[in-house]
Amino acid sequence: xxxxxxxxxxxxxxxxxxxxxxxxxxxxxxxxxxxxxxxxxxxxxxxxxxxxxxxxxxxxxxxxxxxxxxxxxxxxxxxxxxxxxxxxxxxxxxxxxxxxxxxxxxxxxxxxxxxxxxxxxxxxxxxxxxxxxxxxxxxxxxxxxxxxxxxxxxxxxxxxxxxxxxxxxxxxxxxxxxxxxxxxxxxxxxxxxxxxxxxxxxxxxxxxxxxxxxxxxxxxxxxxxxxxxxxxxxxxxxxxxxxxxxxxxxxxxxxxxxxxxxxxxxxxxxxxxxxxxxxxxxxxxxxxxxxxxxxxxxxxxxxxxxxxxxxxxxxxxxxxxxxxxxxxxxxxxxxxxxxxxxxxxxxxxxxxxxxxxxxxxxxxxxxxxxxxxxxxxxxxxxxxxxxxxxxxxxxxxxxxxxxxxxxxxxxxxxxxxxxxxxxxxxxxxxxxxxxxxxxxxxx
Amino acid sequence: xxxxxxxxxxxxxxxxxxxxxxxxxxxxxxxxxxxxxxxxxxxxxxxxxxxxxxxxxxxxxxxxxxxxxxxxxxxxxxxxxxxxxxxxxxxxxxxxxxxxxxxxxxxxxxxxxxxxxxxxxxxxxxxxxxxxxxxxxxxxxxxxxxxxxxxxxxxxxxxxxxxxxxxxxxxxxxxxxxxxxxxxxxxxxxxxxxxxxxxxxxxxxxxxxxxxxxxxxxxxxxxxxxxxxxxxxxxxxxxxxxxxxxxxxxxxxxxxxxxxxxxxxxxxxxxxxxxxxxxxxxxxxxxxxxxxxxxxxxxxxxxxxxxxxxxxxxxxxxxxxxxxxxxxxxxxxxxxxxxxxxxxxxxxxxxxxxxxxxxxxxxxxxxxxxxxxxxxxxxxxxxxxxxxxxxxxxxxxxxxxxxxx
Numbered sequence: 001x002x003x004x005x006x007x008x009x010x011x012x013x014x015x016x017x018x019x020x021x022x023x024x025x026x027x028x029x030x031x032x033x034x035x036x037x038x039x040x041x042x043x044x045x046x047x048x049x050x051x052x053x054x055x056x057x058x059x060x061x062x063x064x065x066x067x068x069x070x071x072x073x074x075x076x077x078x079x080x081x082x083x084x085x086x087x088x089x090x091x092x093x094x095x096x097x098x099x100x101x102x103x104x105x106x107x108x109x110x111x112x113x114x115x116x117x118x119x120x121x122x123x124x125x126x127x128x129x130x131x132x133x134x135x136x137x138x139x140x141x142x143x144x145x146x147x148x149x150x151x152x153x154x155x156x157x158x159x160x161x162x163x164x165x166x167x168x169x170x171x172x173x174x175x176x177x178x179x180x181x182x183x184x185x186x187x188x189x190x191x192x193x194x195x196x197x198x199x200x201x202x203x204x205x206x207x208x209x210x211x212x213x214x215x216x217x218x219x220x221x222x223x224x225x226x227x228x229x230x231x232x233x234x235x236x237x238x239x240x241x242x243x244x245x246x247x248x249x250x251x252x253x254x255x256x257x258x259x260x261x262x263x264x265x266x267x268x269x270x271x272x273x274x275x276x277x278x279x280x281x282x283x284x285x286x287x288x289x290x291x292x293x294x295x296x297x298x299x300x301x302x303x304x305x306x307x308x309x310x311x312x313x314x315x316x317x318x319x320x321x322x323x324x325x326x327x328x329x330x331x332x333x334x335x336x337x338x339x340x341x342x343x344x345x346x347x348x349x350x351x352x353x354x355x356x357x358x359x360x361x362x363x364x365x366x367x368x369x370x371x372x373x374x375x376x377x378x379x380x381x382x383x384x385x386x387x388x389x390x391x392x393x394x395x396x397x398x399x400x401x402x403x404x405x406x407x408x409x410x411x412x413x414x415x416x417x418x419x420x421x422x423x424x425x426x427x428x429x430x431x432x433x434x435x436x437x438x439x440x441x442x443x
Numbered sequence: 444x445x446x447x448x449x450x451x452x453x454x455x456x457x458x459x460x461x462x463x464x465x466x467x468x469x470x471x472x473x474x475x476x477x478x479x480x481x482x483x484x485x486x487x488x489x490x491x492x493x494x495x496x497x498x499x500x501x502x503x504x505x506x507x508x509x510x511x512x513x514x515x516x517x518x519x520x521x522x523x524x525x526x527x528x529x530x531x532x533x534x535x536x537x538x539x540x541x542x543x544x545x546x547x548x549x550x551x552x553x554x555x556x557x558x559x560x561x562x563x564x565x566x567x568x569x570x571x572x573x574x575x576x577x578x579x580x581x582x583x584x585x586x587x588x589x590x591x592x593x594x595x596x597x598x599x600x601x602x603x604x605x606x607x608x609x610x611x612x613x614x615x616x617x618x619x620x621x622x623x624x625x626x627x628x629x630x631x632x633x634x635x636x637x638x639x640x641x642x643x644x645x646x647x648x649x650x651x652x653x654x655x656x657x658x659x660x661x662x663x664x665x666x667x668x669x670x671x672x673x674x675x676x677x678x679x680x681x682x683x684x685x686x687x688x689x690x691x692x693x694x695x696x697x698x699x700x701x702x703x704x705x706x707x708x709x710x711x712x713x714x715x716x717x718x719x720x721x722x723x724x725x726x727x728x729x730x731x732x733x734x735x736x737x738x739x740x741x742x743x744x745x746x747x748x749x750x751x752x753x754x755x756x757x758x759x760x761x762x763x764x765x766x767x768x769x770x771x772x773x774x775x776x777x778x779x780x781x782x783x784x785x786x787x788x789x790x791x792x793x794x795x796x797x798x799x800x801x802x803x804x805x806x807x808x809x810x811x812x813x814x815x816x817x818x819x820x821x822x823x824x825x826x827x828x829x830x831x832x833x834x835x836x837x838x839x840x841x842x843x844x845x846x847x848x
Contacts, residue, residue, distance in 0.1 A: 030573035044574040267480040281829030282822045283786035297501045298494045378590035423588035
């Protein structure tokens with residue numbers, strides 16, 4: 001007998017056929033799996049080539065980058081290439097409208113504050129994200145209203161601006177306190193003051209907030225900016241203001257309307273249903289027209305409402321009706337057991353709604369809410385029809401400038417890119433958020 | 444508590460109303476609900492009363508009237524494109540009708556094109572072909588993430604307004620002509636006996652429906668299928684064609700002919716109409732494509748596998764297994780997209796197409812100054828369309844819900 005034990009050694013597997021792996025395999029599987037598919041691939045590649053080449057050729061290769069006016073562009077390339085100097089010359093107006101050049105820093109500061117306010121929402125160790133997010137939606141507009149509009153402060157307005165300012169200070173103090181010590185701002189002050197019990201700690205916390213408010217009041221009352229009337233607002237700035245206020249207003253209003261629609265009280269239900277259905281069934285442009293022509297009639301004599309405010313009121317009401325339906329969808333998706341469990345725990349209506357139901361419903365609703373925001377952002381273009389100078393109106397004004405007479409397509413192309421970048425980023429962010437929040441739900 | 448405070452001599456024949464403390468009020472759900480509703484009612488009615496009284500004062504001050512009597516007055520302006528006959532000098536009521544007809548025309552044609560395009564793109568989005576899938580995805584992403592108004596204006600100023608003069612019209616197969624004055628088609632002119640053809644068409648449709656009912660009954664009773672869809676389509680196409688030929692082709696075509704500086708004859712639509720239809724169809728098709736994709740993906744993969752295991756052919760799997768289940772998911776959002784398209788057609792005002800909002804809420808309102816009746820009538824029309832469609836949709840939803848087990 002041979003001394004080597006008989007061991008079964010399988011023949012090594014053949015390598016996969018070269019036509020199923022690598023680039024070739026991928027192309028065979030995804031592009032040329034059958035004859036019709038191959039034809040479709042060639043057709044698609046041809047369409048892609050034609051469209052993309054036409055755009056690149058027009059926008060980059062044949063484009064004119066330096067010229068004094070449109071005549072020079074036309075002399076150089078005719079209509080076959082884009083005339084970018086016109087757009088470049090108008091970029092400040094496309095962004096800021098007719099806002100005075102020397103005051104533009106106020107807009108920039110306002111948006112820097114926005115970014116600074118929102119940064120803590122992405123910092124990992126910050127716990128009060130809900131409070132910071134709410135303050136951003138509700139109180140940031142108060143602070144920034146003075147930066148954008150300016151002029152003489154009235155007593156009430158100063159108080160409101162200071163509220164925004166105090167909230168901003170609180171956001172950063174809390175953020176720093178939570179990142180460094182793991183305690184909120186109020187709690188940290190109470191700890192430093194050596195509060196004996198919870199009741200005292202709470203009182204000291206509120207005291208610290210009040211001190212913050214007084215501080216903000218002192219700072220804010222020292223500010224004095226030149227008034228910039230709203231008819232000078234325009235461009236991307238105006239678009240962001242209208243959609244921002246629309247978003248900030250529609251979220252809480254939509255939640256209230258949706259709760260009203262699901263309420264047990266018939267009268268409240270009827271009011272909410274009527275409001276929602278009325279505003280959802282007519283086009284936004286009719287609402288804008290209605291407020292534009294009828295708001296002066298609705299208000300007592302002598303009360304002047306400027307065009308911007310009329311548009312904002314219309315956009316807010318319109319957006320909240322849509323938001324209400326989204327929230328209703330989210331509320332309906334919460335199983336009944338959650339309501340019953342909350343009631344069994346002895347929670348009242350507002351407690352169970354705000355602590356149990358809404359946090360779960362909002363998570364489900366995030367994609368639709370962001371979708372609604374994107375829709376709102378796009379819909380702000382309609383204010384150009386009632387004579388406000390939003391981004392779209394400003395882009396049309398380029399072609400009416402005597403130097404760039406007839407230059408329409410290039411500004412349209414440019415602002416299309418702006419709208420696309422904003423909306424696309426929002427939708428991608430929502431997808432990302434949905435994926436992250438859904439992690440716990442996945443099985 | 445009340446028993447103790449009640450004098451001992453009085454026998455409790457009826458329940459003594461307890462002296463209400465404030466706490467009892469606040470904690471009683473019914474009382475609270477009535478209280479909240481009363482407060483809301485007072486607030487809303489008060490607000491409405493405030494607005495109405497302001498409006499009445501303001502209108503009296505400016506000498507405006509809220510009545511509908513202006514509807515009979517001659518409007519005195521011309522409308523660039525009308526589907527139904529309209530002459531300068533017709534009444535405001537006629538203007539309203541013209542606006543509705545134009546809006547509905549845009550809506551119907553837009554819905555047809557958007558559905559076809561949306562279905563194609565939606566299926567392309569699910570294609571096994573990577574290139575087609577990716578192209579469809581970017582088509583949707585780009586068009587869905589830019590404002591519709593911008594697209595309408597870009598199509599109008601960037602394409603349809605830059606078309607050549609009538610003299611150098613773009614000739615589409617000798618049937619349709621495109622130039623910067625609009626699109627020109629031949630229009631059919633019915634002659635004597637065309638009514639017979641229409642009658643035949645009606646009979647064919649009725650016949651096809653009856654055939655379909657019979658085929659379904661036979662399928663249920665005997666299990667033998669009959670291609671009723673194909674046969675019905677053949678009936679609807681062939682029978683009127685036969686009658687048409689038999690009665691001596693009683694239909695003439697009015698061809699658009701270039702005379703002088705413009706085309707005469709035929710049927711024409713202005714460039715604004717073309718831009719509106721193209722922009723609305725393309726924009727809405729993105730949303731429809733996503734609805735179609737979601738609908739088809741919502742049908743579990745197990746369904747396809749089960750059908751394969753039973754030996755059902757792929758085409759029949761799609762038709763009898765996937766689509767009927769997908770439709771349940773597709774139809775409601777699809778209808779709401781159709782409504783969106785109808786509402787979005789009001790953006791026509793930006794490029795001067797005379798739809799309802801443009802001729803009625805803008806031109807007529809500015810001319811007559813009757814803000815309240817005009818706004819009410821416009822909103823009434825859109826509300827009626829929306830609520831009517833949602834009513835039908837609810838009926839449909841109830842029907843498909845009943846079939847679920």
